[in-house]
Every structure is written in structure tokens, then in C-alpha cells.
Amino acid sequence: MRDTLWPRMGLRRYGTYLRKRLLRLSASPHAIGAGVASGAAVSMFPLVGIHFVLGFVLAFATRGNMIAAAIGxxxxxxxxxxxxxAASYRLGDWMLGGGGVSAREGQAVAATGEQLSQGLFADGFSSVWPTFKTMLIGSIPLALLVFATFYVVTRMLVSRFRALRQERLAARRSPSAAPAKNIS
Incomplete structure (x- = not known):
């Protein structure tokens, strides 16, 4: 259970690993930015379990890098x-003009232990559809915002990283950077 919630190497080290892996991809800054943005954007949808597939589809559509989408x-x-x-539900509820929890959702929340023991889908998908629909609608603008933010930031970081790397390599190759040989 612990490994599911917390990486064995620790969050900071895992984040550093992902950042370095991302910056060293051989794709263009656009492809890396679109890939990361695709992966991050689909994470906003309440479709847990198919985020990788959705990220790959969106990365393909935006000409993004698939590895970057997986990292995103x-x-x-x-x-x-x-x-x-929670954010997608609140936004979706606001977009649908709702006033909070619907009567049907309130009944589901107030279910007794006996009703819960029959399972969440005992009445079929229709029992969770109002909540799922609200979350799905609310996640669309959030996903668009996340895509735009991650694309701009990632593309800028990759471009800057590559420019600094080129400067370092050029400084190593220039004759003035080489130490003077002692000809005694």
C-alpha cells in the first residue's frame, strides 16, 4: 500500500528523475511540451485507469512525444x-447551474450500511451517473487550462535547458576555454 501512494525512492528524488528524463528527450521542445501537457491535461478527467491511453491519444493528436505524455x-x-x-465537481456543478448536491446524490450519500453492502453499482451506472457527468463536464475547462499552462512552461524550460547546454558545450570546445599548455 505504501508503494502505491509514495515512491520507494521518495517524492523529491522521483521528481528529479522525471525532470531529468524529460529534459534529455531527443524530441523537439514542441513535442515534449505537447506530450507533457497532454498527460497532465487528461489527469484532470475522472477516468482513472485510462489516463495513459487518453494521454497517448491527445499527444498523437497534438504531435506530442509519447514518453513525455506518460511522464505528464x-x-x-x-x-x-x-x-x-473536487475541483471538477464544483466547476461542473456551477456550469450546470446546480446548487450543490442533487436530491438523488443526497440520497446516495445518506445510504445506510445495508445499501452500501450491496455495492456502489447495485442500481447500475445510473446511480453514479449524475455525479460522474458533473465531474466530466467540470474537468473539460480544467483540462484546457492545465494543457495550456503545462505546454507553455514545459516548452520554455526545455528550450532554455537546451540553450544553456549548447553554451556549456561551446565553452568546452572553444580554444580560449582550454587550459594553456606549458611548453618548457
Whole structure:
């Protein structure tokens, strides 16, 4: 259970690994930015379990890098999903003109232990559809915002990283950077 919620190497080291892996990809800054943005954007949807597939489809559509899309899906994880789902529900409820929890959802929340023992889908998908629909509608604008933000930031970081790397390599190759040989 611990490994599911917390990487064995620690969050900081895992984040450093993902950042370095991302910056060293051989794709263009656009492809890396679109890939990361695709993975991060689909993490906003309440479709847990198919984020990788959706990230790959969106990365393909935007000409993004598939590895970058897989790395971008790390934005959605067991720590962040409750925040994403709460935000998507609230936004979706606002977009649908709702006033909070519907009567049907209120009945589901107030279910007794006996009703819960029959299972969440005892009445079929129709029992969770109002909540799922609200979250799905609310996640669309959030996904668009996340895509735009991650694309701009990632593309800028990759471009800057590559420019600094080229400067370092050029400084190593220039004759003035080489130490003077002692000809005695």
C-alpha cells in the first residue's frame, strides 16, 4: 500500500528523475511540451485507469512525444486526484447551474450500511451517473487550462535547458576555454 501512494525512492528524488528524463528527450521542445501537457491535461478527467491511453491519444493528436505524455500523467496521482475531482465537481456543478448536491446524490450519500453492502453499482451506472457527468463536464475547462499552462512552461524550460547546454558545450570546445599548455 505504501508503494502505491509514495515512491520507494521518495517524492523529491522521483521528481528529479522525471525532470531529468524529460529534459534529455531527443524530441523537439514542441513535442515534449505537447506530450507533457497532454498527460497532465487528461489527469484532470475522472477516468482513472485510462489516463495513459487518453494521454497517448491527445499527444498523437497534438504531435506530442509519447514518453513525455506518460511522464505528464504523473501529475495525476493518489495525492492529487481528490483535489482534481473536487475541483471538477464544483466547476461542473456551477456550469450546470446546480446548487450543490442533487436530491438523488443526497440520497446516495445518506445510504445506510445495508445499501452500501450491496455495492456502489447495485442500481447500475445510473446511480453514479449524475455525479460522474458533473465531474466530466467540470474537468473539460480544467483540462484546457492545465494543457495550456503545462505546454507553455514545459516548452520554455526545455528550450532554455537546451540553450544553456549548447553554451556549456561551446565553452568546452572553444580554444580560449582550454587550459594553456606549458611548453618548457
Amino acid at each position: 500523467t504523473a501529475w495525476g496521482n493518489p495525492i492529487t486526484f481528490p483535489f482534481f475531482f
